[in-house]
Amino acid sequence: MYLAQRLDALRYPGLLAGPLLRSRGKRLSVTARTEADVAMEAYAGGDDAAFGTVYDALAPRLYGYLLRQTRDRARAEDLVQQTMLHIHRARARFIPGAEVTPWAFAIARRLLVDSLRRGRREVLATDDELDGRADRRPSAEELVQARELATRVEGVLARLPQSQRAAFELIKNEGLSVAEAAQVLGTTVAAVKLRAHRAYEALRSALGDALAGFEREKS
Amino acid sequence: MPPPELRDRVLAAVRAEPMPSRVSGSRRAAVVLAAGLLPSVALSVYVGGPSTADRPVGFTVAVTLAWLGIAAVATLAAFSRGTSMLGRPASYRLAVATFTPVALLAASLVAALFWPETLADHSTMRDHVVCIVVTFVCSLGPLAAFAVLRRRSEPLMPRLTGAALGAAAGGWAAVTIELHCGHAAPDHVIAGHLLPVALVTLVGVLVGDGVLAIRAKHG
Numbered sequence: 001m002y003l004a005q006r007l008d009a010l011r012y013p014g015l016l017a018g019p020l021l022r023s024r025g026k027r028l029s030v031t032a033r034t035e036a037d038v039a040m041e042a043y044a045g046g047d048d049a050a051f052g053t054v055y056d057a058l059a060p061r062l063y064g065y066l067l068r069q070t071r072d073r074a075r076a077e078d079l080v081q082q083t084m085l086h087i088h089r090a091r092a093r094f095i096p097g098a099e100v101t102p103w104a105f106a107i108a109r110r111l112l113v114d115s116l117r118r119g120r121r122e123v124l125a126t127d128d129e130l131d132g133r134a135d136r137r138p139s140a141e142e143l144v145q146a147r148e149l150a151t152r153v154e155g156v157l158a159r160l161p162q163s164q165r166a167a168f169e170l171i172k173n174e175g176l177s178v179a180e181a182a183q184v185l186g187t188t189v190a191a192v193k194l195r196a197h198r199a200y201e202a203l204r205s206a207l208g209d210a211l212a213g214f215e216r217e218k219s
Numbered sequence: 220m221p222p223p224e225l226r227d228r229v230l231a232a233v234r235a236e237p238m239p240s241r242v243s244g245s246r247r248a249a250v251v252l253a254a255g256l257l258p259s260v261a262l263s264v265y266v267g268g269p270s271t272a273d274r275p276v277g278f279t280v281a282v283t284l285a286w287l288g289i290a291a292v293a294t295l296a297a298f299s300r301g302t303s304m305l306g307r308p309a310s311y312r313l314a315v316a317t318f319t320p321v322a323l324l325a326a327s328l329v330a331a332l333f334w335p336e337t338l339a340d341h342s343t344m345r346d347h348v349v350c351i352v353v354t355f356v357c358s359l360g361p362l363a364a365f366a367v368l369r370r371r372s373e374p375l376m377p378r379l380t381g382a383a384l385g386a387a388a389g390g391w392a393a394v395t396i397e398l399h400c401g402h403a404a405p406d407h408v409i410a411g412h413l414l415p416v417a418l419v420t421l422v423g424v425l426v427g428d429g430v431l432a433i434r435a436k437h438g
Binding site for chain 2: 043044045046051052055056059060063076077079080081082084085086088089090091092093094095097098099100102103106107109110111112114115118183184186
């Protein structure tokens with residue numbers, strides 16, 4: 001059980017939880033107005049104080065995404081700040097009724113790609129930075145197994161085409177809906193479904209034995 | 220979770236860089252667009268101003284109105300993000316960039332069917348060159364205005380957005396030269412009036428990459 005939690009916390013929540021495209025409770029409906037949407041609307045309309053709510057609604061998810069991608073706390077913070085400033089600068093251009101979350105992730109992703117092009121991943125975050133959810137101390141053996149599996153998952157993902165990896169990570173790690181991920185990546189829902197499915201299949205075929213081990217342990 | 224001091228930092232940065240709300244932003248956009256069109260109009264007046272020259276008045280009016288409509292539609296299409304802050308699909312932006320000069324040519328040819336005498340070509344290479352230069356220069360003002368309004372705001376496909384905006388700017392410049400130039404033969408229209416629209420579309424690609432795209436700041 002613990003190994004599954006570790007895997008979840010390290011990078012790949014929901015990997016063992018069922019079909020890739022299954023609806024998840026925390027996902028946002030494409031049409032539902034989120035707190036961020038409402039707050040940004042108020043901010044664009046002239047309510048200066050609403051930006052704090054926009055920040056509170058977006059920053060934790062953006063930070064988690066950027067920290068997982070950069071493994072560098074300082075860089076993740078810097079990119080969150082830049083993303084929020086881009087959102088702030090678009091105040092007058094904000095379209096009434098537009099969704100904020102996919103837009104924010106698209107800005108963050110663009111900044112991330114631009115940032116990574118200019119530099120290398122430098123500082124590796126500790127596992128504790130990536131994992132705020134483990135509720136008990138692991139045994140040494142569990143920790144080693146979880147790390148090994150996470151390393152293998154990372155290896156498989158690293159070999160995937162960038163488009164498949166991005167679709168998979170946005171859906172599985174960041175909890176975006178398929179439609180939101182499609183917006184972030186500037187492509188169609190069908191294309192994102194296909195890419196994420198292929199990524200999932202590649203992971204499943206490469207990690208079949210390890211996953212079977214996890215499933216045995218979970219049961 | 221992002222550290223609490225990041226929130227303070229972001230909100231302090233936002234306060235230090237006040238941005239207009241939607242209402243005052245719209246007024247600013249109107250001023251910028253007017254400022255962008257002004258040099259083009261001034262140049263058009265400087266080189267002779269509106270004139271039918273040897274063309275039938277009905278032909279001149281018809282083509283000018285048609286091109287005016289095409290330029291307006293192209294601008295709305297290039298500028299419109301629809302209901303998403305991430306803008307229209309790639310195919311839409313590509314269509315605006317591609318079909319704007321095609322639509323201008325089609326309108327000119329359709330008008331020529333009703334005034335076949337305009338098909339006779341009396342233009343020289345010098346006429347072509349003058350029209351290319353004037354049209355290209357006239358397009359720079361609107362393109363600069365579009366770039367200012369969309370600066371650092373495109374997380375997805377900035378080059379295609381730039382191309383669409385370039386084609387729209389070229390459309391306005393084509394209107395200004397159409398008001399002035401006395402040559403209506405298809406050869407001259409293609410070489411002198413539409414080739415620069417294609418050129419400024421390519422310039423728009425560069426503007427998209429250099430000005431419209433979101434870039435990470437370092438340091």
